[in-house]
Amino acid sequence: MIAFTIVMGRTNFAPDEKDAGYCQLFVENLSGHALSWFSRLESGLIDSYQELSTAFLKDYSIDIENGVSEADLYTLSQERTESLRSFIGRFKTIVSRVKVPDKIAITALINALWYESKLREDVKTNKTQTLEDALHRSNLFIELEKNKEAMAKKHAATKTTVIKDKAKEECRESQHRSESERKREEGNRKAHNFHVSDAQRPPLPRQPWNKWSREDDPTRYCEFHKRNRHSTMECRHLQEYLLRKY
Template identity: 40%
Template sequence: MSSTPEIDLLIEQTRRTPFTDRIANAYIRDNRRIRFPEYDGTKDPRAYLKAFRLTITRAHLTDEEREAAHCRFFAENLTGSALEWFSSLEGNSIDSFEQLITAFLKQYSVFLETEASEADLWEITQTKGQSLRTYIEKFKAARAKFHVVNHKVAIKALEKGLRHRSMFYKELALNPPRDLR
């Protein structure tokens, strides 16, 4: 015991874990050579979860290690406010990876990015004074967010968003492209 109650409380808080004993005390082989992604609580949690699931496949875990390793490696790579959130979970409340990611996704659902659609392309317009290059970059970035692209629809959306008096707009009207490549 230290002489300061605040220090004792701090030590106790850092010792407490949301994991059950089954998860916290399970033996897991050393996997330090695998570099896991980190999550700081400010971005889409799906991206972290996807990257984490891809990375953990390289760990070659045994059946006995799998559940505990998923939980512990996931938590060990939380930083900033995400680590604070994890640390604030009730002690002994997480006994599976499913429970952990359910709580995680509930907490960070506000950062879930909505799925993009071709309709988003129709909302992009070249503003007055905006260079053609900047407009095209903005359009390409929006188009890259979805997997299947109907090129005819995308070309029409690109044309619609252009400033009507631009040379590029006139060129597209005279020589319509077949696709956006």
């Protein structure tokens, strides 16, 4: 980078062409692993030579400090709950710092992906030949994963609303059933309360109200039972007594 900066200082670019010219010459002088690193940069990520040189130095300084090797690529693996975006980001970071043929890099990618990954199945089925193509395919599956997560959140919100509405409806139905049962019970109680006419025959000699005679007595008559075994008043008293007791 120091040598390149010295050489670039001797160029005569116009002020408005300097930044683009520096980027172009910088890329033209890359080769091998450095050129592979540049080819894997996301589109629209770099807007100036300053950003390009900073990204380049940042990646290569990490390589020097951490000593990234091919072993890091082979031991890489996607966690079960790790998003595809996160894993591909880690994979790109490592593969951009090691110099391996595309065939080996693709094999490492397949082995590192979670065994149920749709991307893993796609790369194997379509026999992807270049790492660039494999990473391009990964972008499609990352978008599908994002859309699936968005739909899952939307569905969860709708499901929560439906559950709340259902709970409210069940509460209203329960209240309605309770009210209906109460009214039905009241109706049943009323149905058992038979009506006895207040009309009475001329007063007769009083007999104990709780004594029930099985023999006809011409001196007593019940308007409800239409019999001469007890009076209407005795029948009413007996009904009220039984209702209070039971």
